[in-house]
Amino acid sequence: MNSDLRSPLNRARGLGSAKSGVHHFWMQRLTAVALIPLVIWFAVSLVMLSGADYGMARAWLGSPFVMVLLILTICIGLYHGQLGMQVVIEDYVHNEGVKLALIVAIKFIAVFFGLAAIVASMRIGFGG
Amino acid sequence: MSVANRPVHRPLSPHLQVYRPQLTSTLSILHRATGIALSAGVLYLTAWVVCASGSYEVYAKFQAFNSSIVGRFVLGGWLFCVFFHLFNGIRHLFWDVGYGFEIKDAYRSGWLVVAASLVATAISWIVGLRLI
Numbered sequence: 728m729n730s731d732l733r734s735p736l737n738r739a740r741g742l743g744s745a746k747s748g749v750h751h752f753w754m755q756r757l758t759a760v761a762l763i764p765l766v767i768w769f770a771v772s773l774v775m776l777s778g779a780d781y782g783m784a785r786a787w788l789g790s791p792f793v794m795v796l797l798i799l800t801i802c803i804g805l806y807h808g809q810l811g812m813q814v815v816i817e818d819y820v821h822n823e824g825v826k827l828a829l830i831v832a833i834k835f836i837a838v839f840f841g842l843a844a845i846v847a848s849m850r851i852g853f854g855g
Numbered sequence: 856m857s858v859a860n861r862p863v864h865r866p867l868s869p870h871l872q873v874y875r876p877q878l879t880s881t882l883s884i885l886h887r888a889t890g891i892a893l894s895a896g897v898l899y900l901t902a903w904v905v906c907a908s909g910s911y912e913v914y915a916k917f918q919a920f921n922s923s924i925v926g927r928f929v930l931g932g933w934l935f936c937v938f939f940h941l942f943n944g945i946r947h948l949f950w951d952v953g954y955g956f957e958i959k960d961a962y963r964s965g966w967l968v969v970a971a972s973l974v975a976t977a978i979s980w981i982v983g984l985r986l987i
Contacts, residue, residue: 736863756951759944759947759948760948762941762944763941763944763945766941767941770934770937770938770979774934774979774982774983774986775982775986777982777983777987781907781911781914781915781918784914785907788904788907788908797904801897801900801901804893804897804900805897805901808890808893808894808897809894811890811891811894812890815887815890815891836898840897840898840901841901843901843905844900844901844904847901847905847907848904848908850908851904851907851908
């Protein structure tokens with residue numbers, strides 16, 4: 728009984744599972760579930776903020792409850808988004824070098840924007 | 856070139872171009888398209904928070920685009936992407952735990968997602984435009 732799911736040819740070529748596919752799948756689902764209530768909350772809030780001016784927007788963004796939920800929404804959204812974009816890149820970009828560069832780039836962008844959102848949110852909330 | 860590195864040319868199965876568009880495939884493609892749009896959208900959302908943390912003038916510039924005709928369509932379209940990806944994502948999560956795989960169910964949930972997305976988008980537009 729062969730317990731290895733790889734074909735003999737792929738085993739010879741050294742290809743196959745790198746043992747991290749399940750983690751990607753699981754994190755995509757975990758962040759999806761977390762985003763369900765967060766996105767509903769955010770979409771409703773944003774519609775209710777239609778026409779809000781600078782002061783109203785800052786008052787909303789600076790309240791502790793909103794800061795916590797918005798930082799969660801943006802950071803989990805960025806994480807979920809880069810996981811999805813990674814799959815899109817892996818599907819359509821066939822040049823190994825370009826593929827690797829793009830995957831690294833989207834991960835850097837996600838971390839950069841996540842930190843920017845946290846700093847900006849705290850600057851509003853704590854009156855910087 | 857060693858045997859290990861030689862590319863394997865296997866025949867490809869028929870792909871997109873030979874199929875008549877179906878609800879299931881269309882929604883699958885739309886899920887990916889809205890996902891890509893939302894990845895850009897979350898960057899734009901971050902830009903909004905960063906601009907709000909800046910001066911009144913910086914925020915006014917950002918809001919000037921949002922209030923323009925193009926900006927309204929972008930935000931309105933973004934809302935549709937949010938609702939579609941949200942509802943179709945829930946449909947995917949049900950599949951992940953093993954429910955709704957019958958063809959009849961896949962079509963029923965598909966049309967439900969389309970209806971819910973359009974209704975939620977329409978309500979958001981009406982409420983949002985009334986508040987402006």
